[in-house]
Amino acid sequence: MKPNLVHQAWNGAEKCKQCRIRELVLFADLQQEDFEQLHHPIIDIELATGETLYREQQAPEFVFTVRSGMIKLVRYLPNGNYRVVRLLRQGDLAGIEALHNSPYLHHAIALQETSICRIPVEDIEQLNQHSPHLYKQLTARWYKVQSDANIWLSEFTVGNSKKRVANLLLYLAQHNSNHYFYLPSREDMGALLAITTETASRIIAEFKRLEYLQVEQQGALIDIDKLKQIT
Structure with a gap:
């Protein structure tokens, strides 16, 4: 060499x-x-x-x-x-x-x-x-x-769409010491969960409205207990 x-x-x-x-x-x-x-x-x-x-x-x-x-x-x-x-x-x-x-x-x-x-x-x-x-x-x-x-x-391709999105958010939140995590695009979420982009967008908007999910400049945050109730 x-x-x-x-x-x-x-x-x-x-x-x-x-x-x-x-x-x-x-x-x-x-x-x-x-x-x-x-x-x-x-x-x-x-x-x-x-x-x-x-x-x-x-x-x-x-x-x-x-x-x-x-x-x-x-x-x-x-x-x-x-x-x-x-x-x-x-x-x-x-x-x-x-x-x-x-x-x-x-x-x-x-x-x-x-x-x-x-x-x-x-x-x-x-x-x-x-x-x-x-x-x-x-x-x-x-x-x-x-x-x-x-x-x-x-977890990601079985069950209704809301359950799939909740499972994905819980998975993404694992192993993040600062509690923030990267939230994929709605298109990528749809491609990962076998749902449409529109369905992913609608569920994310609902989770934000219910305060299950917050999206900030540093990344996304979730209410783990509330999302676990869905799964």
């Missing part, structure tokens, strides 16, 4: 060891000797709202850790409509299918300004072969994909 790439890879490893969300990410359990096996640079990427990280069927070279912000995974339908199949938040791994050498299954698009770490699949394969510390985190990431898929099926 060229000297400048060695330097970049080493700097990337050092950043991983010092990462402020280290306990949430794929490399949480790695030890010093594991980081020494990283041979390719781990690049920080800043995505603007609406920017595409990767596209469906694109050849997989990297997986991506979400450091901040939010990513939507989108599947476009033959009729021109789209479905949001999953939301990725801080600590989540995007493009996990690349670890099976499969093309990316979705379009990954930033819902808001988002910080990403780009990790070469080659390095993960190398670590997985020579280090016992990565297996636990890889297993946890696959489990989370399955768990999120179950949530999408059981």
Whole structure:
């Protein structure tokens, strides 16, 4: 490997060891000797709202850790409509299918300004072969994909529209220490919950009128107890 790439890879490893969300990410359990096996640079990427990280069927070279912000995974339908199949938040791994050498299954698009770490699949394969510390985190990431898929099926696409919107708001409010969370557009909410944009708009307006939901400059706030009564 060229000297400048060695330097970049080493700097990337050092950043991983010092990462402020280290306990949430794929490399949480790695030890010093594991980081020494990283041979390719781990690049920080800043995505603007609406920017595409990767596209469906694109050849997989990297997986991506979400450091901040939010990513939507989108599947476009033959009729021109789209479905949001999953939301990725801080600590989540995007493009996990690349670890099976499969093309990316979705379009990954930033819902808001988002910080990403780009990790070469080659390095993960190398670590997985020579280090016992990565297996636990890889297993946890696959489990989370399955768990999120179950949530999408059981809570976001079943029941009446009002229940679906309430479940989504409760989900988005989780794990936010300042109690504010990003509220997707009505179009994205419709694509995620299998309802129309108009229905999503009507229910959000009703929740705001009833003071179940407040939308402020910092983000959205909900009355958890009232929304739980709906679900």
